[in-house]
Amino acid sequence: MSIPLVPELLRSHLEKLAAADARIDGRGRFEPRETTLETGILGNAEGSARVQMGNTIVLAGVKFQLMTPYPDRPTQGGLMCSAEVRPVAGRGWEAGPPSAESIELGRVVDRGIR
Numbered sequence: 001m002s003i004p005l006v007p008e009l010l011r012s013h014l015e016k017l018a019a020a021d022a023r024i025d026g027r028g029r030f031e032p033r034e035t036t037l038e039t040g041i042l043g044n045a046e047g048s049a050r051v052q053m054g055n056t057i058v059l060a061g062v063k064f065q066l067m068t069p070y071p072d073r074p075t076q077g078g079l080m081c082s083a084e085v086r087p088v089a090g091r092g093w094e095a096g097p098p099s100a101e102s103i104e105l106g107r108v109v110d111r112g113i114r
Contacts, residue, residue, distance in 0.1 A: 025054075032053075033053050033054035034053075035051070035052065035053045036052045037049060037051050038050045042059075042061045044063075045061035045062055046063060046064045047061070047062040048062065079110075079114070080110075081107075081109045081110035081113060082098075082106040083102050083103075083105035083106040083109055084098065084102060085101070
């Protein structure tokens with residue numbers, strides 16, 4: 001037996017809210033969550049930012065390291081991207097080595113930059 005995605009009691013409540021252009025948390029249909037942005041918050045990174053949107057917090061840091069260019073590209077540098085998702089981010093995230101999802105997130109960020 002499958003469990004419905006939205007229990008029947010909640011479903012009727014959500015339908016009433018949608019008809020009234022409202023949300024569960026009291027915001028209007030098109031009203032965004034309160035958003036804050038802080039920069040330069042990590043002392044050990046060349047650049048950093050903290051974004052909070054409602055109860056969701058994202059922390060990003062950028063680190064640079066000088067390297068010797070590869071012999072076949074003496075005038076070019078290298079770029080590496082990685083992502084780390086902390087266990088407190090959600091039920092599906094665990095401590096330990098990077099998960100497949102974290103690795104894929106790093107790849108997506110890398111592709112977006114290149």
